[in-house]
Amino acid sequence: MASPIIYFLMIFLFSYVIVNFFVQNYSIVGENFEEIIGGFAKGFGKRHLSTTTTAVTTTATATSITTTSTATTTTVPNSTTTTIQTAQNNVGVNYLTLYHLYDTSEQVLDRDFSRFKNDGINTIVIVIFWYRVESSPGVYNQNFINDVIRVSNVANKYGIKVMIDFHTLIGDSDKWSNPTYVGSGMNLITNATIANNYVFMVKWAVTQLKSLPNVQSYSVINEPWYWPLDETSKTNWINLAVNLSKIVKSIDNKPVTIRFVAPLFERDWNWDLRLLDAIDFISLNAYISEDAVHEIYWQTWDEYNNGIKDLNQKASAYGKKIEITEFGYSTDDTQQAKYYQNYTETFKSTTPSLMGWLNWGWDAGYDPNNPTFTQIGYYSIANRITGVPRPAYNVLVQSIY
Numbered sequence: 001m002a003s004p005i006i007y008f009l010m011i012f013l014f015s016y017v018i019v020n021f022f023v024q025n026y027s028i029v030g031e032n033f034e035e036i037i038g039g040f041a042k043g044f045g046k047r048h049l050s051t052t053t054t055a056v057t058t059t060a061t062a063t064s065i066t067t068t069s070t071a072t073t074t075t076v077p078n079s080t081t082t083t084i085q086t087a088q089n090n091v092g093v094n095y096l097t098l099y100h101l102y103d104t105s106e107q108v109l110d111r112d113f114s115r116f117k118n119d120g121i122n123t124i125v126i127v128i129f130w131y132r133v134e135s136s137p138g139v140y141n142q143n144f145i146n147d148v149i150r151v152s153n154v155a156n157k158y159g160i161k162v163m164i165d166f167h168t169l170i171g172d173s174d175k176w177s178n179p180t181y182v183g184s185g186m187n188l189i190t191n192a193t194i195a196n197n198y199v200f201m202v203k204w205a206v207t208q209l210k211s212l213p214n215v216q217s218y219s220v221i222n223e224p225w226y227w228p229l230d231e232t233s234k235t236n237w238i239n240l241a242v243n244l245s246k247i248v249k250s251i252d253n254k255p256v257t258i259r260f261v262a263p264l265f266e267r268d269w270n271w272d273l274r275l276l277d278a279i280d281f282i283s284l285n286a287y288i289s290e291d292a293v294h295e296i297y298w299q300t301w302d303e304y305n306n307g308i309k310d311l312n313q314k315a316s317a318y319g320k321k322i323e324i325t326e327f328g329y330s331t332d333d334t335q336q337a338k339y340y341q342n343y344t345e346t347f348k349s350t351t352p353s354l355m356g357w358l359n360w361g362w363d364a365g366y367d368p369n370n371p372t373f374t375q376i377g378y379y380s381i382a383n384r385i386t387g388v389p390r391p392a393y394n395v396l397v398q399s400i401y
Contacts, residue, residue: 090161090216090323090356091400092116092123095151096375098365100129102147108364109154111387117158120400123216124155125163125325125358129177134201136181145208156214163325163358164209165219165259166202189226189236199240203247210252217255219283219325220244225264238274245278255280259325262286263297263307271318281355282315284308285326288339305346316352323355329392330378337391340381344399359396 095112097104116124132144152162169177170185178185187194202220209215221241226233245256260269262284269275276282288304289297298304312322324347329339340359347357363380364387367373374384381393 089400090123090358091396092121092160092356092358093125093381093396094127094165094326094358094361095124096127096361096363096365096380097151098367098373098375100127100132100375101144102126102151104151104364106154108387109151112362112364112382113155113158113160115389116160119397121397122159123161123163123356123358125165125219125361126151127165127167127361128205129167129169130182130198130201131177131179133205134179134197136179137197138200140201140204142208145205149209149212152209152212152214156212161214161216162212163217163219164206164215165222165325166205167219167222168198168224170223170225186226188240189233195236195240199243199247202244203251206248206251215252215254217257217280218248218252219257219259220248222259223261223285224258225261225268229268234268234272238272238278241275242278257281257283257323257325259283259285262311262324263289265311266314267296271314276318276320279320281321281323282311283323283325284311285360286324287327288329288342301342301346304342308346309350312350312352312354321352321355324357326360327357328360328379328381332378333391336378336381337395340392340395344395348399357399359392 093116113124116122126148128148132141134140148164155162167177168185168188170188172184172186174185175183182194182197188198189195206218221237221244224237224241226237241258248254248256257279258275260283263286265282265284286298286304286308288299288301290299292299298307308324315322327343329336331339344357347354359381360379361376362382363375363384364382365373365375366384371385374380381390381396382388383390
């Protein structure tokens, strides 16, 4: 019979061999240690390791994670895969809030976004006016951009994608949408200092927004136009677009677009390759304008239908997709729904298929202290007080299927 000392020595030796084996293997395989210990790693141990690693990596390298994910999934510019994955059936609304502030309550956001999710609406546009971001040169509104981030995060909770729209308005009557020092939006192509300040503003905002997972694209200019039709004005707009696109992509490598007035697109830009190379897809704000005095606008449904389809065919020849980023009508419920039926029938029958269609708009802005104020009047497809959809909303939902 062996003495207790012998037993003790045998147990000690066996334990030493086992411990040494794991120590040596761990030092060799490093982060793959979980593979050695098999079932334990697949249970509590792996969950613990994964959680710890993700938290540390996200904190340390959030930017690189976002960029890598973007590049390998849906947002690499000029990629066929990108177009297919992000382009099909983006159906949604320009989501407008009280006084353009996006400080809407969580209750209202949950009410609207849960409805969108249930009905198949998968995209919203957050409309950012310059005056809300910048009050004076280089002075930016962090509280505003924090609310934009908050709204986007609530949308993400419901699986809703976001287009960030830097919503320039160019006419003299739209000076309210710019910081006071800017004046008319047309100064973007006549005043280099103002143009540079706009670029700096966009750069600052995108830097704040770059980690949002559901932001799918940035529209960097809304409805650029110029008159008279001279080459200098056109080139100045294009140079601004090129600069904006480069800067946005250097921060957050996601698709960049510009929202054009649809009937003016071909006349004003004539498929200029400098412009087409700066954007990943073409956005069109496309309305029927029955009362327009200038013949270039689409005044009948035949003109509208033919105009959309003609532009889409030509864009396809240049390797570009089209997304309708505004359409709508301001009237009573019945007439509005009828117009939406005509609009969406055009969109659904257009080939090659459009990227999607986003209406103007859903007005979530009601101020009980100023009850007569409305963002977009009768253009909204929701009652701004109750959030109850108007019949045109149901037509929009039906166009998804």
